[in-house]
Amino acid sequence: MSDKKSKAIEAATKLFAELGFEKTSMTAICKEANVSKGLVYHHFKSKESILIEIFASSTKKMLELSLIQDSSLEPQEELNELINNIFHQLDNNKLFFQLNLNLMFQPSTNALLKEKILKRADILFNSVKRIFDKVELEKSEILAYTFIAEIDGIALNYLSVFENYPLAKMKEEMINKYSSITNKK
Structure with missing residues (x-):
């Protein structure tokens, strides 16, 4: 990817996250990226099409976070790695998560990306459910939904509600909570 194309994507990501998709113009993107409209x-x-590319890229990043490649890990290790990855990204890439929220x-972007949003949610859900399938097959579906809801709630509160959100303590609490579930095996 060219440097100027990357700049345009970075600028659009920032502006979409801060102002919203509807309120961001192509002119604003070009100005923020310091590139021409023609480029x-x-x-x-x-x-x-910029939004779709950004969403595809953010989906790839999210999947890299959630899809643990080492299937030899115990469920608790997988879950700890997943939780650590998510909280690390939340702490280090707020803009990425703000954009996704x-x-x-936003009704217009949700409608435009509906199919892609549903596909990503399904992949993430199945990734989490697979971990819980190893320890609590009967309840793995509800555990996966609960886990994802907790992560979503934490992200929402961290990004938009509380100024001094205790992110590190929330991570520790999630690890402790889910270790009691995964250690039942």
Whole structure:
């Protein structure tokens, strides 16, 4: 990917996260990236195509976080690794998560990305459920939904509600909570 295309994507990500998709113009993206409109239109047909590329990239990052590659790990190790990855990303890449929240809650972007959002949610759900299948097959589905809801709630509170959110303590609490479930095996 060219440096200027990357700059345009980075600028659009920042502006979509801060202002929202609807309120961000192509002119604003070009100005923020310090690139010409011609260059942006050379790489992207529209603001929507930039959004789709950003969402595809963010989906790839999220899947890298949640899909543990080492199947030899015990369920607790897998879950700890997943929790550590998520909290590390939350702490180190707030913009990425803020953008994803905005995309989910803005009607226009949710409609535009609906199929991709559902596909990503399904992949993430199945990844988490697979871990719980190893320890609590009867309740693995509800445990996966609960785990994802807790992560979503933590992200929402951290990103938009509380100024001094205790992210490290929340991570520790989740690890402790889920270790009691996964250690029942």
